[in-house]
Amino acid sequence: MSLDNAILGWLSTGPGSGYDLVRQMDLGLNWFWGAAHSQIYPRLKELEARGLISSEQITVGTKLEKRVYTITDAGREAVRKWTSEPPTYPPNRDNERLRLIFGDHGDLKAMRRHFETHLDHYERRRESLQEFVDVLTSRQHPRIEQRIAAAMSEALKEITLAAREMAYRGDLRRAEFEIEWAKECLAWLDDFERRHDLGETSGTDELPASVSATGT
Amino acid sequence: MSLDNAILGWLSTGPGSGYDLVRQMDLGLNWFWGAAHSQIYPRLKELEARGLISSEQITVGTKLEKRVYTITDAGREAVRKWTSEPPTYPPNRDNERLRLIFGDHGDLKAMRRHFETHLDHYERRRESLQEFVDVLTSRQHPRIEQRIAAAMSEALKEITLAAREMAYRGDLRRAEFEIEWAKECLAWLDDFERRHDLGETSGTDELPASVSATGT
């Protein structure tokens, strides 16, 4: 399971609790894998049962129990094995594109909303990635710095940093690309509306007559 | 379910069998949703039970039975409703990036294989998308042309074509971007190996001494 590998990979950069992982995955948009806590806790148990991680119970305050997991040598070996296999590419599942290509009924308001949502989504993502990349580049990311400090050679230190720069900067540019695309689509829409004199129609759906091919 | 919407959307461009859908989804890389036949057939039954599609049994040759589905008005309405909602963005699940950031153990061969796999994957995808876009732009795609022909107004015809141009050309550029990224990563690797005099080491894993932080 890739979720297992995401967990192991993250624990390979330092110990952490299930809750830490949850936060990485749902709050940190900067992360390449997402999962709900209901999926994470059971996996941690199983990884421990398989000997890939070990845990230690910690009590916060008087009663709050917290379990901190640490990767084992077997776990480290599993990460190494998994990362040395080439990436796999699951089938595309893009509800955004699907909605776009089948939403060609002439509802211009919906199309506009579509592109604006896309733009907004990737602008947020860009911002959040930009912040992460800034932290990374200014060498302020604690877990990554730890990993660099632990590296045995200059070459390994460089690889550790470079791998992340490539990954996160690549994603940043992906986000920038999506923003650009959404803006171009919006520009097309603007032009379309101008050409079809739909500048200030407002109120009802645009193209009211032409839409009724099937009945609305 | 988005799979249902993908099926409905596709059937909204003309009737087709389950097998036709299977081919769209696994052979045609040009498609924005992927699903196995084992998932498609049961969904078709359910969509029919819900009255969103209807089917007709056709016999090919003497015995081979084939079921051709046609979207109903209720189905068309469902597509319209679904496409007018803004897109949603599921959590990222990118095993490629995950492998990259946690695969920083100094196995340069694995890193190279990683980038080459990425490059290869997106070059194939680009090619296949390019073909599709060419067919689209030269107005040779039968289903899309049918849909354009059925559109009630010039404005709707334009939207039908433009939505697909935006979607597919956008994906084409995505693929081109990934190719560019992979090439840059490979260039970094080349440079890294040059700087660390690992030009012609061959045989064993690169960086043999420095890797042994944990064992191996």
Place this chain on the structure above:
DNA sequence: CCGACCATGTAATATGTTACATGATTGT
């Protein structure tokens, strides 16, 4: 007559989401 492809299904398993459930800590 044989291989490639057409055509459709079920079952078991794996993975992911949403809802339900509980209680502690920390800062204000």
Place this chain on the structure above:
DNA sequence: ACAATCATGTAACATATTACATGGTCGG
């Protein structure tokens, strides 16, 4: 004391993958 957040779990349901299963058609 109250809210936000820490912290961990289970159950039900939805979705997706892999394996198992069967048989027909068509062209060479």
